[in-house]
Amino acid sequence: MKKVVKFIGIGFVVLVVLTMVFGGGEKTTQADDTSDVETVAEEKTEAEAEAEAEAEAETEAEAEAEAAEQSEEIVVVEATAKEVLDAFDDNEIKGNKLYKDKRIKLTGVIADISHSDFIEEKFTLSIGTGADFELVDIKIDADLNFEDELMELNKGEEITVLFDCEGFVGGLYVEGELVEIVY
Numbered sequence: 001m002k003k004v005v006k007f008i009g010i011g012f013v014v015l016v017v018l019t020m021v022f023g024g025g026e027k028t029t030q031a032d033d034t035s036d037v038e039t040v041a042e043e044k045t046e047a048e049a050e051a052e053a054e055a056e057a058e059t060e061a062e063a064e065a066e067a068a069e070q071s072e073e074i075v076v077v078e079a080t081a082k083e084v085l086d087a088f089d090d091n092e093i094k095g096n097k098l099y100k101d102k103r104i105k106l107t108g109v110i111a112d113i114s115h116s117d118f119i120e121e122k123f124t125l126s127i128g129t130g131a132d133f134e135l136v137d138i139k140i141d142a143d144l145n146f147e148d149e150l151m152e153l154n155k156g157e158e159i160t161v162l163f164d165c166e167g168f169v170g171g172l173y174v175e176g177e178l179v180e181i182v183y
Contacts, residue, residue, distance in 0.1 A: 074103050075102065075103070076103045076104070076105050076162065077098070077099065077102050077103070077104050077105070078104070078105045079099070079104055079105070079106060079107075080106070080107050080108060080129075081106060081107070081108025081109065081127050081128055081129050081137075081138055082108075082129045084099055084104065084106065084138060084165075084174055085128070085129065085136055085137070085138065085174065087099065088136075088168040088174055089136065092168050095167075095168055095174075096167055096168070099165045099167075099174070100165055100166065100167040100168075101164075101165065101166070101167075102164075102165055103162060103163070103164050103165075103179065104162070104163055104164075104165050104176070105160065105161075105162050105182065106127060106138065106160065106161055106162075106163060107158065107159070107160045108127040108128060108129060108130070108138065108158070108159065109127065109128055109129060109130035109156060109157070109158055109159070110125070110126070110127060110153055110154065110155050110156060110157050110158075110159055111126040111127060111128040111134065111137045111155065112124070112125075112126035112137075112155060113125055113126070113150055113153055113155070114126075116141055119141065121143070121144055122141045122142060122143060122144070123141070123142045123143075123144070123146065123147065123150055124139050124140065124141055124142070125139075125140045125142055125150065125153075125161070125178060126138065126139050126140075126173075127140065127159065127161070130156070130158075136172065136173055136174075137173055137174075138173065138174040138175075138176065139169075139173045139174070139175050139176075140161065140163045140175075140176045140177065140178045141175075141176070141177050141178065142177075142178040143178070146178060146181065149181050150181075153181075159181070159182075159183065160182040160183060161178060161179075161180065161181050161182055162178075162179040162180040162182060163176040163177060163178050163179055164176055164177045164179060
């Protein structure tokens with residue numbers, strides 16, 4: 001207990017000494033008051049400059065990170081619709097490891113071309129293996145700028161596309177976003 005009281009007492013004395021040394025006294029002259037205002041203004045300006053510099057550095061770091069992401073070469077995995085569908089059907093974890101979040105150059109058979117069920121401003125290109133009564137397929141969302149190319153396609157045709165695979169959805173289909181129709 002004595003040590004705690006002694007420690008608090010020493011801390012208090014140090015605090016009083018520091019207060020006296022670094023501004024504990026009163027300013028009585030007008031010149032001193034003016035220099036205090038100038039000092040506060042300088043400190044404020046310095047703080048503003050520091051904040052601006054930090055904001056600029058943060059913006060530059062974000063821009064550099066974005067540029068690095070864009071400059072990274074995208075690896076394209078080539079596969080057939082059968083290979084992709086079989087991988088997810090046999091083992092969804094393996095299918096995700098092989099294809100999810102990757103760009104795939106996919107060759108398969110057009111099962112359907114329609115407006116997206118969920119996103120009004122998109123079309124859906126469904127690609128499968130061409131087998132009769134196929135229950136699972138690959139649904140690729142396409143932006144409206146693909147409309148002219150999609151209008152030229154027909155069910156049953158073989159097609160090759162580049163798409164970004166988003167994974168297996170509820171055991172029903174593989175989903176992705178169209179990048180390019182290769183033919």
